[in-house]
Amino acid sequence: MRKILLGLLAVCALALTAPAQSGTVLLNAAGATFPAPIYSKWFDVYHTAHPNVQINYQAIGSGAGIRQVQAGTVDFGASDGPMTDDQLAQAKVKVLHFPTVLGAVVPTYNIPGVTASLNFTQKALAGIYLGEITKWNDPEIAKANPGVKLPSDDIVVVHRSDGSGTSYIWTDFLSKASDEWKNKVGKATSVNWPVGLGGKGNEGVSGLVKQTPDAIGYIELIYALQNNIDYGSVQNAAGKFLKADLAGVTAAAAAAAKEMPDDFRVSITNAPGAAAYPVSSFTWLLIPAKIDDAAKRDAIKAFLKWMMADGQNYNEGLSYAKLPKPVVAKEMKQIALVQ
Amino acid sequence: MKRLHIIWRKSLNVVMLSLTGVAAFGVVSILFLILGYFIYDGGRSLNWAFFTQLPKPTGEVGGGMANAIIGSFKLLLLAALFGLPVGLMAGVYLAEFGGKTFAYVIRYTVDLLNGVPSIVIGIFAYALAVQPVKHFSTLAGGFALAIMVVPITVRATEEFLRAIPNSLREGAMALGASKWKTIASVILPAASGGILTGMLLSLARVAGETAPLLFTALGNQYWSPGWSQPTSALPLMIYEYAISAYDDLHRQAWAAGLVLLGMVLLANLGCRLVMNRRGVRGV
Amino acid sequence: MDGAVPPQAGPRSFVHRLRDGDEVAHVVTLIFASLILLVTSLLVFILWEKSQLSRAQFGWSFFWTSVWDPVFSHFGALPFIYGTLVTSVVSLAIAVPLGLAAAIFLAELAPRTLSDYIAFLIDLLAAVPSVIYGLFGIFIVVPMMRTTIGPALKHTLGFLPIFKGPNYGVGFLTAGIVLSIMIVPFIISVSREVLLTVPREQREAAMGLGATRWEATWKVVVPWARTGIMGSVFLALARALGETMAVTMVIGNDPKIAASLFAPGYTIAAVIANEFTEATGDLYLSALIELGLVLFLMTFILNGLARLLILATERGGGHTS
Numbered sequence: 001m002r003k004i005l006l007g008l009l010a011v012c013a014l015a016l017t018a019p020a021q022s023g024t025v026l027l028n029a030a031g032a033t034f035p036a037p038i039y040s041k042w043f044d045v046y047h048t049a050h051p052n053v054q055i056n057y058q059a060i061g062s063g064a065g066i067r068q069v070q071a072g073t074v075d076f077g078a079s080d081g082p083m084t085d086d087q088l089a090q091a092k093v094k095v096l097h098f099p100t101v102l103g104a105v106v107p108t109y110n111i112p113g114v115t116a117s118l119n120f121t122q123k124a125l126a127g128i129y130l131g132e133i134t135k136w137n138d139p140e141i142a143k144a145n146p147g148v149k150l151p152s153d154d155i156v157v158v159h160r161s162d163g164s165g166t167s168y169i170w171t172d173f174l175s176k177a178s179d180e181w182k183n184k185v186g187k188a189t190s191v192n193w194p195v196g197l198g199g200k201g202n203e204g205v206s207g208l209v210k211q212t213p214d215a216i217g218y219i220e221l222i223y224a225l226q227n228n229i230d231y232g233s234v235q236n237a238a239g240k241f242l243k244a245d246l247a248g249v250t251a252a253a254a255a256a257a258k259e260m261p262d263d264f265r266v267s268i269t270n271a272p273g274a275a276a277y278p279v280s281s282f283t284w285l286l287i288p289a290k291i292d293d294a295a296k297r298d299a300i301k302a303f304l305k306w307m308m309a310d311g312q313n314y315n316e317g318l319s320y321a322k323l324p325k326p327v328v329a330k331e332m333k334q335i336a337l338v339q
Numbered sequence: 340m341k342r343l344h345i346i347w348r349k350s351l352n353v354v355m356l357s358l359t360g361v362a363a364f365g366v367v368s369i370l371f372l373i374l375g376y377f378i379y380d381g382g383r384s385l386n387w388a389f390f391t392q393l394p395k396p397t398g399e400v401g402g403g404m405a406n407a408i409i410g411s412f413k414l415l416l417l418a419a420l421f422g423l424p425v426g427l428m429a430g431v432y433l434a435e436f437g438g439k440t441f442a443y444v445i446r447y448t449v450d451l452l453n454g455v456p457s458i459v460i461g462i463f464a465y466a467l468a469v470q471p472v473k474h475f476s477t478l479a480g481g482f483a484l485a486i487m488v489v490p491i492t493v494r495a496t497e498e499f500l501r502a503i504p505n506s507l508r509e510g511a512m513a514l515g516a517s518k519w520k521t522i523a524s525v526i527l528p529a530a531s532g533g534i535l536t537g538m539l540l541s542l543a544r545v546a547g548e549t550a551p552l553l554f555t556a557l558g559n560q561y562w563s564p565g566w567s568q569p570t571s572a573l574p575l576m577i578y579e580y581a582i583s584a585y586d587d588l589h590r591q592a593w594a595a596g597l598v599l600l601g602m603v604l605l606a607n608l609g610c611r612l613v614m615n616r617r618g619v620r621g622v
Numbered sequence: 623m624d625g626a627v628p629p630q631a632g633p634r635s636f637v638h639r640l641r642d643g644d645e646v647a648h649v650v651t652l653i654f655a656s657l658i659l660l661v662t663s664l665l666v667f668i669l670w671e672k673s674q675l676s677r678a679q680f681g682w683s684f685f686w687t688s689v690w691d692p693v694f695s696h697f698g699a700l701p702f703i704y705g706t707l708v709t710s711v712v713s714l715a716i717a718v719p720l721g722l723a724a725a726i727f728l729a730e731l732a733p734r735t736l737s738d739y740i741a742f743l744i745d746l747l748a749a750v751p752s753v754i755y756g757l758f759g760i761f762i763v764v765p766m767m768r769t770t771i772g773p774a775l776k777h778t779l780g781f782l783p784i785f786k787g788p789n790y791g792v793g794f795l796t797a798g799i800v801l802s803i804m805i806v807p808f809i810i811s812v813s814r815e816v817l818l819t820v821p822r823e824q825r826e827a828a829m830g831l832g833a834t835r836w837e838a839t840w841k842v843v844v845p846w847a848r849t850g851i852m853g854s855v856f857l858a859l860a861r862a863l864g865e866t867m868a869v870t871m872v873i874g875n876d877p878k879i880a881a882s883l884f885a886p887g888y889t890i891a892a893v894i895a896n897e898f899t900e901a902t903g904d905l906y907l908s909a910l911i912e913l914g915l916v917l918f919l920m921t922f923i924l925n926g927l928a929r930l931l932i933l934a935t936e937r938g939g940g941h942t943s
Contacts, residue, residue: 028474028569030557030899040396040560047561056559056569059397063900070902072473154788163692163900185693190897192691193889197790198885199876200896204508211765212790287478334485337786352834362723363732366806367740370747373758380761428654436648437655445655448662453927455665456864458891459914463665464896466672489658519647542750547751550866554899568828574753578867581757589761596757598751606646607749611742 023052024300030058031065031078034042034166034220035283038101038318039078040194042311046303053299059201063163063189069095069286070288075296077286080165081172081189082265094289096338097264097286098304098331099282102242102253102321103310105169106231108206108212111136112213113151118232119144119241120279125170125234126178128155128216130185131195134303136214156314158208161198163190168282170218172270218279222319236278248277249321256282257324264331290339297338304335374600381597386591394560400587404595406562410477410570414556417481417566418545422488423538430496430534435522453490459529460486461551469555472484475569475598480556483547491544495537499530536610543606547599549574573599666918673912675905684912690877690893692901697909698917701877705794705887706917709869710862712798714881718855720739720802721809722844725851729817730825730839741814748807756871759800764791764872767799768935770886787882792874795883800868805858812857816935817843851934856928860921864941866891873914 014235036059043055057078065077070091082097108118124140127133133140141143160167175182181184185191199205202223209217213224221244224231224317233241242248252271259265270278287304291297312322323331388403395402429449433442463619464483469475511521529535556570559580563570573595580592676684680697687698691709724744728737768791779785828838844851874886875896890913901907 026555026564026568037397043560044396054561056561058558058569060557061900063897063902067900067901067902071470073469073475090903134369156788156790161896163897163902188693189546189902190692190900192689192693192696193876196876197792198896200582200870200875200890207583208792212768348834352836354841356727359723359727359731362720363727363810366720366724366747369744369803370743370823373747373750373754376758376762377754381879387823417673419901425654425657427656431652432648436651441655445658450661450664450925450929451922452665454860454864456891456917456921458671458864458866458894459665459918462894462911462914463668463688465898466666466668486661515901518644520643522647531663543749546745548752549751549753550895553895574751577753577757577909578871581753581760582871586715592757596754599753603749603751604746607746611745 014196022230025295026054027053027055027075027296027299028058029065029076029078029285030060030068030074031286032062032080032165032283033059034062034080034103034105034164034169034281035078035101035320036202036220037226038315038320041314041318042307044308045314046311050302051235053303055303061160061189061201062168065165065286066189067163069288070326072288075291076118076288076300078284078302079168079189079286080281081168081281082267083286085248085332088130096247096287096289096334097140097284098287098334099264099284099323099327100307101315102249102280102282102323103319104249104277104280105166105173105218105236106221106224106244107216108209108229108231109216110213110229111151111153113229114148115132116145116148117230118234119235121235122177126174126181128157129159129174129196130178130181131157146237153214156212156215157193157196158199158205158212158215159193159196160200162200162207164201164205165189165281166202166218166220167191167271167282169279172267172281173279176270193215218277218288225319234278237272238274238276241273242275242277244277244279244318245328246316246321248275249280250324252278252280253282253321253324253327255283256328260330264327264334289337302334302339304338305332308332363388372396374604377593377597378602380593380601381595384594385597388416389437389591393562393573393588402578402591403569403571404591407571407573407576407595408598410556410559410563410572413478413563413570414484414541414545414552414572416543417478417540418484419542422480422485423492426489426492426538427496428542430493430500431491431522432618433497433526434500435518435526438576440570448596449490449493452486453494457487457548458553458608460551460604461554463516464551465554471598472567474567475555475557476567477556477563477570480552480570480572483551483555484548487545487548488538488541489512491541492538495540496530496534499533499537500531501524503529533614535615539606539610543603546601549578597604646938649681657777668758669911669915669918673908673915675908676912677908679905680909684909685916692903692906697906699890699913700911701879702888702890702893703869703916704879704891705873705877706920708794708883709797709801709873709889710859712795712846713801713862714859716799717806717809717858718846719892721806721858722813722851724806725810725817726839726844730843736762737814741811744807744810747803748811750804752804752865752867755800755804756868759796759868759872763796763800767791767793767796770778771795780918783881784883787880787884789884790874790886790939792872792886793820793882793884794873794880794887797869797873797887797889798883800864800872801862804865804868805862808861809851810859812854812932813847814849816854816932818845819850819935820826820846831930833920847935849931853930853935856931860924860928862923863887863924864891864917866895870895890914 039057043297055160062081062115063131068074068076072092121144135152151326171187175187200209202219205217206219206223206227233243235241252268256266256268268280315322391405393406394405460483468479468482511525552572552575559569559571559577575597577592580588684699688700689696689698774787775785779829824842825838828842870892876886877888894910901910
């Protein structure tokens with residue numbers, strides 16, 4: 001009996017300690033939840049095509065992605081808010097930003113009895129998130145939605161509880177929409193929210209909004225679509241109300257494509273143009289400029305090249321916009337900088 | 340007047356005593372309620388895929404938690420490997436060798452460690468096992484859990500060793516056995532039932548811990564080969580899926596919850612039954 | 623025979639004694655026991671050292687600042703201390719009466735076998751992992767709070783400031799309720815054991831003087847076990863303070879101080895769990911670790927008090943849980 005047990009234990013030990021097959025490259029990445037659906041799709045597809053490369057991506061938030069890249073505890077990170085100069089300075093290695101997809105952040109809401117798609121002015125969104133507009137039938141909201149019967153219920157504001165690039169994009173937009181927001185709260189992956197409940201990840205926010213009547217939250221477009229949550233139209237810089245879609249996001253990126261800075265850190269919220277969706281953003285992979293492990297380096301570079309070519313074909317299926325061609329061309333050159 | 344007073348006291352008596360009964364059964368019903376929900380919701384969602392497949396990409400329906408089950412198993416193995424021997428040896432020290440002051444200090448420290456919130460243990464494990472080597476790993480997670488296994492094991496070992504009557508020790512020594520031989524071949528085997536149940540209980544407790552794993556094991560979509568890669572674990576998956584917005588993931592969270600709950604309850608049930616049969620009081 | 627050494631005159635050197643199996647065993651077990659001491663000291667040291675930046679920056683004001691602002695690097699612990707205390711107090715307010723009543727039933731009224739079985743089942747409740755309670759909380763308690771409990775409370779007690787304001791389902795009260803379910807087993811388990819140690823003569827004397835069963839219990843037995851019961855309450859409180867997963871799933875994660883129990887809040891453990899992996903900036907991380915240190919201190923003090931109280935009732939030695 002003892003012998004059998006010992007034998008079993010030995011077999012278990014062997015099985016569990018079996019190292020990965022030689023030649024397998026394991027990459028650990030962490031960061032944004034905003035692009036998590038497309039990234040998990042990409043890493044899955046890439047792994048099927050290249051079984052010896054396995055990329056484990058944990059969507060723990062852009063803030064965490066930046067932090068873990070700074071600390072060097074992951075092979076690369078992902079964030080929807082570009083790293084600030086301070087954050088770059090604190091990283092142990094130089095970090096390169098690689099835009100991957102374009103996405104939109106939409107205001108989603110769950111108002112009992114309201115099935116129409118609502119229009120939100122910039123002032124309305126800023127006011128709601130500042131806690132100054134507290135009821136759904138507030139004139140600022142009502143005037144943009146003639147013909148819709150809005151209840152006099154209190155608005156339940158939902159934001160992110162974790163450090164998030166989606167929050168960065170949203171607060172970036174609000175900072176441009178409202179000076180009061182800019183001075184009082186500012187833009188960052190994690191801010192001191194004047195009001196609201198915190199949900200963890202895009203999943204957490206969409207979950208809270210879905211379950212809480214009279215709630216409003218901001219999430220990535222794909223989460224709204226996948227969960228059948230109503231989302232509203234946002235007024236852009238030209239004054240038009242646009243419901244987020246691929247065309248709107250691509251239009252927002254068009255201007256940026258021409259003047260893309262070398263480090264790719266650019267904000268395209270509130271972009272000019274009648275067709276531009278105002279809460280659009282690039283999202284970036286944060287790749288260390290210096291990777292010591294040759295196998296990992298090659299795997300990452302190969303993935304990046306794949307991502308910019310074949311990978312982009314999956315974007316639209318998941319409601320992310322493709323990268324503009326000039327941006328891709330510029331990025332290909334940056335790959336060479338990863339050493 | 341006196342009659343009224345007596346009637347009042349008598350009725351109060353009946354009312355209060357019945358309330359206590361209500362309270363007791365109320366608490367027990369909550370347990371059955373929780374169990375019931377898990378069996379119902381989790382049972383519906385348990386299928387073969389759950390045990391054999393890897394998680395699907397975000398938003399896609401289906402997939403399973405095979406890697407989380409193995410991950411939990413590996414973490415428990417590490418916790419047992421690192422934590423149980425320390426607990427056992429320390430328990431032996433306290434019961435058989437300890438002097439007055441130092442033993443008191445050790446006991447106090449063990450109690451202290453037992454009371455540390457698991458999130459703080461997570462911070463500690465991150466500082467010691469993740470930061471210096473610059474990556475998250477199964478080892479770091481196992482280390483965190485091992486720390487949590489020690490206090491219960493120490494206590495169980497010490498208590499059950501102490502429960503062995505001195506006559507056994509004296510008898511062995513009278514036959515010429517040295518102290519350590521007495522402990523190893525006579526006392527420990529005699530107390531083994533209780534000690535093993537203590538160990539099993541401590542492992543059952545850490546099996547359900549999530550907080551210490553958040554910054555040590557991190558999580559993994561795939562299989563985690565070896566010991567130095569991040570790994571998935573059942574409690575982590577439950578947490579991640581429960582707060583998500585996808586109904587399919589909720590379904591899987593209930594199933595995982597049922598598996599975890601089942602494991603923990605079975606371990607506890609088993610231990611109690613064994614201990615009751617041996618006529619020893621619970622830990 | 624192993625270790626048998628012929629008697630010698632004079633003390634033996636350490637190395638000589640080491641050949642003796644007993645000494646080896648003593649040293650080996652001592653090393654393992656010291657390991658525990660080492661690890662615990664290291665834990666405290668690391669908490670202290672890594673919170674250095676934050677302590678230097680904020681000093682004592684950390685405790686009464688209610689701002690938690692990562693953008694402007696302004697950190698204060700007050701909302702989290704508040705949240706931790708409020709949820710714990712609410713959970714105690716629910717669990718102590720419930721737990722004590724159940725313990726009285728089990729110790730005084732129920733036949734011994736039934737009492738043992740029920741105590742056994744309640745101990746099982748104690749073994750349920752925190753994340754399971756969280757899951758139960760999100761899908762069962764939160765909707766119940768939003769649709770049933772909340773409106774009922776507002777209808778009857780809505781004039782009280784603690785029940786004013788919007789009811790989201792998540793919040794202090796929900797977290798308190800989930801916590802109370804988690805800690806009630808500890809109160810019942812320890813209180814029951816302590817009540818069982820009260821000498822039978824006490825009860826009999828009281829009833830001999832004409833007291834009803836209830837009076838005997840409430841006025842004689844329970845006060846006798848008073849310190850032990852308080853110890854169980856402190857133990858439960860310590861557990862409630864450190865509880866992470868269940869709380870973060872149902873509290874709303876908002877670092878605000880609010881009078882209403884329906885409002886969302888935040889606890890120390892929850893904010894560490896949520897923000898630790900993403901704290902960009904050393905000061906931010908240091909502030910979180912300082913919060914961990916605060917929590918550690920709080921639970922340390924409470925656990926210590928609890929043990930003292932429980933031991934005090936248990937005259938005649940022996941350990942309880």
